[in-house]
Amino acid sequence: MRNHKKEENLFARIDKLILVLYLLLVFMGWFNIYAAVYNEEHHSIFSISQQYGKQLIWIIAAFFIGIIILIVDTKFFPMLANPFYGFIIILLLSVLVFGREVNGARSWFEIGSVRIQPAEFAKLATCLLLSKYLSSFNIKIMKLKTLSIIGLMFLIPFSLILLQNDTGSALVYASFVLVLYRLGMPGMILFFGFATAAISVLSLILEPAYISIGIISVAALLYFLLRKDVKQLTIGLIALSSSLVLSWLVFFKILHQESYFPVFISAFLVTIGVFIAPIYKNRLNHVLITLLTTFAFVIFSFSVAYLFDNMLGEHQKTRINVLLGTESDTRGAGYNVNQSKIAIGSGGFSGKGFLEGTQTKFNFVPEQSTDFIFCTVGEEWGFVGTSVVLILFAILLVRIVFVSEKQKSPFSRIYGYCVASILFFHLAINIGMTIGLLPVIGIPLPFFSYGGSSLWSFTVLLFIFIKLDTDRDRIIH
Amino acid sequence: MDAFSERKYVISAMILLLCLIYIVRLFYIQVVDESYMLSAENNSRRYIVKYPARGLIFDRKHRLIAYNEAAYDLQVISAQLKPFDTVMLERILEVDHSFLLNKLKEAKQKRYRPYIIIKQLTSDSYAQLQEVLHRFQGFSVQVRTIRHFPYNCGAHILGYTQEVDSNNIKKDRYYEMGDYIGVSGIEKSYEKELRGIKGGEYFNVDVLGRVKGRLEGGKYDRHSEIGTNIYSTIDIELQAYGEKLLRNKIGSIVAIEPATGEILALVSSPGFNPNVLTGRHLNKYFQLLKKDTLLPLYNRAINGDMYPPGSTFKVVNALIGQQEGVCSRHTYHSCNGGYFVGSFKVGCHVHRSPVNLVESVQMSCNAYYCNVFRNILDNRKYGKVSVAYDVWRKHVMSFGLGDLTGIDLPGEKPGMIPKASYFDKYYGKDRWKSLTVISLSIGQGEIGVTPLQMANLVTTIANRGFYKIPHVIKGIDDASINPKYLVKHYSTVESKYFEPVIEGMFNVVQGGEGATAGWTKVPDIEICGKTGTAQNPHGEDHSIFMAFAPKVNPKIAISVYVENAGYGSSWAAPIATLLIEKYINDTIKRDWFEKRILEANLINAKP
Structure with missing residues (x-):
């Protein structure tokens, strides 16, 4: 009887806005992956042989994971922090040895046909550990000891990921600056x-x-x-x-x-x-x-x-200049950004229409289902589509910030800020890259980009926060 | 709640600011800046031109004289290349290794777009290539057409085509790089009719340039329309025969059907086989032809306008003299080896004296025409020589001399019949007399004509006083020819004055006393002709002959120039009569006569 009531309460206490935004973004992502790699021979969006079919499986799995997270007790998460962090560090180490190299980065485990990227989950582990440490009693953020411990917490996964040659995922650790700022780091810094x-x-x-x-x-x-x-x-x-x-x-x-x-x-x-x-x-x-x-x-x-x-040497100068757009090199280093801008720019105000995009579908844009998925949004849905996506993300992020502030438990609050910061960093870098405002750093667009690892890690990240929020009046240690 | 909870506003503001910046940026690249739209089309849209076949050209007897053969351009999309057997490809294409490597390097610049490796492969090479083309990934073939001229003659009339250059494109927006355009002859003057209308197909292509289907289901595709067929006035066999007769000689032949002004043959020698200026070796051969000191590309028949007409011009003075009333059929002038005024002398060959008008033509008497010409210029009724001269000039020009005839071939030159003011300038106003310009009486001096004008002159005589503008096109498939070619242009000399002249010309060929070309007569064809032997400063005299036949209802009028060949009767007259015989009788009975001409090599003859 008590159990039943708790189930009811659980759903009632879930933040519906965050949940709805999550579902919207995930399904929009799925449709855009379908459009980006659409294949006449497999025109069903459920074709398992295609990325869009697979993404559906990842999505369904993500929902299961989400539901499981919502069911477990909130106490479980701070408890999990230390062992999970340790486990991830072991994974990051072993991927360096046993991992498979994809696009120059040795950051994937390959089990059968399934690839898993530990770096995606390392963020989560760091979030949990950071929240747990900073929420422990009597922590002063600006003390040298505190800063050193936090620094070490970041530095270990950061350097391991850097060693995998996955600069993008490593840079994500910069996003924790926002969390520290919220916790009292001087604004001047x-x-x-x-x-x-x-x-x-x-x-x-x-x-x-x-x-x-x-x-x-x-x-x-x-x-x-x-x-x-x-x-x-x-x-x-x-x-x-x-x-x-x-x-x-x-x-x-x-x-x-x-x-x-x-x-x-x-x-x-x-x-x-x-x-x-x-x-x-x-x-x-x-x-x-x-x-x-x-x-x-x-x-x-x-x-x-x-x-x-x-x-700097000529070669390095050229690369930097191309990244900054002061030197045009539409064939070499600048090719991706140029094609990406063309795809988005050609969408116009209202886009070319679903499945009507030519730039993404015909492979002019590289990585069109993963890092450059936003190009498909831009090309097929136009300015309307891109601004809707940005607005949805903005609402989601601000909502997470404000919900975090409502948390009684510092762990939940800090964790919420971690989630917001990581999502914000991904959003800023990924979209900034596709519209040519930032250099090309290969990190996925949360919930949108094709790939199980990133979808699951973002789902877990977010759903732990949703779960913590259902217990917002409780102090969790 | 802690001291820093207010910072949620700063953080939210940062999130909102970033999204706002991105939205502004997106608005700029998606809505404001349209260049991305164009780049996208450029990326993914491929326009493939559908080239129409050029119109066919037929001769006056509806024999096909210019048609199209398939030629194959081999092209490559660099991005689709896979390693292949270069030796095999080089062998089929008959190119060397460095050529292929160079082309592949150039193709790499375009990377995702087709780049033509080699143009206009023949059907034979293509047949070989086609069997193994699947082994050469990234290579494909584009079908074009090139001209073929089955009679291997008529290059100067038919002309040739070549790829357009930037000038052509600037002048006419129809053309794009890779198109062909007629650059001489009929191919040029009837380019608009012959070229047809290009079509095109739009395709979507992927990043490697692979076709992914028609753009919007082919909504914007256009069919090409083949060029219009054209019927030429040329008698291709007569043309071929004319070219054969002029082989190893420098000169030209123009034959016209008098009643219509239709050009039957137009030969300029040395010429070239029109088929060498088609296909992939065009440039090589063009350079060779261009370097040739005998100027085979130069169409002497219409471009050479500094030919003196020589004695043939006497008939013009005979006609004008009668019209001006200074001579008639019964006017006699004596000739004792020439025309003498004081120490001034125009020599003449030995013949009976005195002679009348008919005989003067028949025997080509210089003295007679000196007299006639002076009487025209010194005619009292005009007061001044210069006034009389301009009257004379007007008569001359009414025969189509001294100005463009208006033939439908490009590059015609006007020739020269100077105005009185020309001599005023040279000698001083009215400081010259009839004697000063006496050379004009016998077609020498400050006078130049094209062989075409000469043919037009004899056409006018054959017609007893009119000509139609000479032209090479009889009909265009679904359109009529320019009506200007149907209008009769009358000379200022009345019809009745032509008979004594024609009688003289008849005797020139048919014999009679002192006939200058009696030996060239053809049994059962009444040919009327006039020889000319024009002095020129560049060596031996030009051998000239103009003629028409038959005397009544003439079917053909012809002018022949053989440069530096001597007397008109020795080379030009036999060639002209052979052509007349060929045209009217269709066979040559005078075998020895023909043989002599065919075997003569006058190019290398010592002067």
Whole structure:
């Protein structure tokens, strides 16, 4: 009797929105795989010999796995964390020895005709272990000991996956930064991390001079927004711009130099000089910090460009340039991205229609059922389809974040953030790659891409969270 | 709940911002930027041109003189290549290893698109290739047609075709790379009728260029329409015979049916076999022909406009003289070995003196025409020589000389009959006299005609005063020929003045006293002709003859030029009469006569 009631309660307590979004994405994925590799001879979507038939089997299996997860007791998951993590590490080690190489990455176990990729499950193991560790009593995130343990937790699977030559899956560990941020890591670290990455990339695409101007403008804007001190901002801007113009004139017109670097350095020195007196007088430390930070970024931008030009070989430069789109190479390294953009771009506003796509079906797009599945969405469903998919993902992610916040148990909350971060990272990298905004890093689009390992690992990841959420009022250790 | 729970907003904002950036980017590449749409079509759509066969060309007796043979272009899609037996392929294609390697390298640039390795394989090579083609993955054959000319003659009339160049494409958007276009002769002037209309088929192809079915079930496919058939005015056997007679000689023949202006034969020698400028060796042979110092590509019959007409021109002056009233059938002039004015002399050969108009033609008397010509120019009623000269010029030009005839072959030259102002410029205004330009009386001097114009002149005489613009096309399958070829152009000389001239020309061939070409007469054909022996600065005289036959209801008018061959009667006249005999009687009875011509090699003769 009690059992029966619990079953009823269980379904009632499941977050229906997350469940519905999950089902929607999985079935949309299945239909798009069907369209991507559609084969006239096997036109039934249930043909077991084709990827779409197989994907259905993975989906059904995923549902079973999901149901099992929903049935087991929530306590089971933190308990599972340590042994599961250990088990995965053993798998990651043994795949290096016994694994099968596919596309240059030795990351697959092959059992009969079934291939399993342990790296997909390593994320899950790390999530569980991280949640368990961080939810234990009296943990201070910014302590060296804590950070070292967390770092080790990431580093072991990260380096093992890197050794398999599966860079994409390894990079996913970067997504845990978001979890740490939520747990109290200073926002500045996140900000500087992003800023440094963005500036490095931009420095290679644009002239450091333009980037410097961009950095200065952003800094000025932020300063104004945060401090709302019009007077200082005005003084600063006038000092900066007039010294910029002045030193540009001196260096370019009088000394006939061709480099912007000295221009910026002297402009900054002048600007800092202008602020020296008020800083002493009014202790305007924040002005100094802002200026110095900005200055540091500008120098950083020039150094990246300098290092790139002088320290790298031609071959490496070409690869990076192609990735960044400053060099077009539609046959070699740039081929995939170019074809992917063509496929998506040719979809237009409303797409070519189901099964009407030519670019994906006729193999112009590589890996069209796995990493580049979004191309089929773009080509056959157009802008309408792509934005619907993005919106569904956005709703799912934000929903997970907000549901996580409702958790009484820190384990559940931290775990929820882990799920959101991993899905977010996959979404950002995968779609960013297909639309040519990010370099080609081969990781699947959650729930969409063909493949049992990725579908199951994302299903388990999500369903554990759904299950934990059904017990949101309980403290789980 | 902890101190940092507010950060859920920052994290959610990051998620939403990223999705927004991506949606904006997607809007840009999917909706705003249309270039991806084109690239996609370019990727997956293959247009295969369906080339129509060119129209056939028949001669005046409906004999097929130009048709199409299948030729096979071997092409390769590099991406589909598998290792294959290169030695075998090279043997079948008759190419060497480096050629094949080069072509395969070039094909690699296109990678996913068909690239033509070798063009216009003959049916024989293709038959060999076809049996083993399945062993050469990635190779395929595209069927084209090339011209074939079964009579191996008429190159200058029929012309040839070659692949279009960028100029052709610029001028006419119909053409695309790989199309063929007529570049000379009928192939050029009737290109629009002959070429037909290209069709095309659209296919979807995959990344390796493999066809995956028709685009939208063939909705946009178009059939090709074959070219229109054309009926030429040429008598191909007469043409072949003319070419045979001029073998080893430099010169030209133009034969016209007087009543219609239809060209029966048009020979320029040396010529070439039209079949060498078809097929895969076109360029090689073209270069050879181009380098030949005897200019076989040059159509002397219509492009050579600096030929002096020589004595044949006397008949023109005889006609104009009568029209202008300075001479008549009974006008006599004496000739004692030439025309003398003071120290000035135009020599003449020995003949009876004085002679009348008919005899002057018959004996080709120089002195007679000096007199006639001076009387025309010094005619009081015009006051000035230059005025009288322009009157004379107008008469001359009414015979179709000095300007384009308007023949339907490309590249015709106008010839030259200068205006009075030409001499004004040269000698000073009115500083010249009839004597200054006396050479014109006997068809020498500042005058140039094409052999075609010469034939047109004798046509006008045969018609007793009119010609129709000479043309090489009688009919086009479903259209009529240009009506300009049906209009009679009358000369300014009245019909009645032609009879004494024709009588003289009749005697030239049929004999009588002093006949210049009596030995060439053909039993039972009444040929009227006029010899010419034109001096030219480049060596031996040109041998010239123009004639028509029969005298009543003429069937053929002909002009023959044999360069640097001497007297008109020795080479040009026999050739002309043989052609007349061939055309009218269909057989040659004068075997020895024919043999002499066939065996003569005048190209290498010492001057």
